[in-house]
Amino acid sequence: MHDTPDLSAFHTVELSPNAGGKREILEARYVADGAHLAVYNAVAGGPERLYVQAEECRNSDDPDCPRRFALTGNLSAYSSTLKCYIQIRNDSNSGYTGQALQGLCQDKFNRSYSITISKNFR
Numbered sequence: 001m002h003d004t005p006d007l008s009a010f011h012t013v014e015l016s017p018n019a020g021g022k023r024e025i026l027e028a029r030y031v032a033d034g035a036h037l038a039v040y041n042a043v044a045g046g047p048e049r050l051y052v053q054a055e056e057c058r059n060s061d062d063p064d065c066p067r068r069f070a071l072t073g074n075l076s077a078y079s080s081t082l083k084c085y086i087q088i089r090n091d092s093n094s095g096y097t098g099q100a101l102q103g104l105c106q107d108k109f110n111r112s113y114s115i116t117i118s119k120n121f122r
Helices: none
Strands: 012-017 024-031 036-041 046-054 068-077 080-089 101-106 112-118
Touching: 012 068, 036 068, 046 080, 068 101, 068 112, 080 112
Parallel strands: none
Antiparallel strands: 012 024, 012 112, 024 036, 036 046, 046 068, 068 080, 080 101, 101 112
16 A cells, blocks of 8 residues: 655645745644644634645556655635645655655635745744
8 A cells, every 4th residue: 555654744834925925834733643734724713634645546657656645635824715735755765754845725716825844843
């Protein structure tokens, strides 16, 4: 089966509008039993979840496909609900354990936001 990435060292979620503007920095905690990153946001009134999901490998000839994962979910920010996607490759050679994870979020108006998940809470 798949080896779900251990994201327990990642504690900071940073959101930035791609069109420029104020950054939002949120605290996070990985919940291994639920395979999700709980993101703490005062606007949401409680933790929101970014779920670790294995990428679909059906009909793929790529031997590394079973080690690819994504963090997906919704976050409340910028007076909207953002749908977020962050790709993770569960391979120590590609360095997910040694660097920040980066992805994109979009709101219902298709405005884009950068999301960075890193190890140190700022």
